[in-house]
Amino acid sequence: MSDLNRTQEELKQKTEKWLDKLDEELEELTEDVEQSENVFAYRDDTVHFLEQEDFIRAWEAVIYAWGILETLQRLGKTD
Secondary structure, rough: HHHHHHHHHHHHHHHHHHHHHHHHHHOOOOOOOOOHHHHHHHHHHHHHHHHOOOOOHHHHHHHHHHHHHHHHHHHHOOO
């Protein structure tokens, strides 16, 4: 396996891992929470990019989703 293929596979695995964790968090988040629609949109983008095998954009999307979610949590908007 070439280094590029190995790197892509590792990025795919990490993205899927964080997507699974995000999905667990989203079970308790409703779309009526202000700005939560962005979390769900980036989550959907992650899935799309994974299906397209665009692992860099998939990783970026899942990281953006987490950033927004963690911001909402720190602001107390998810309770």
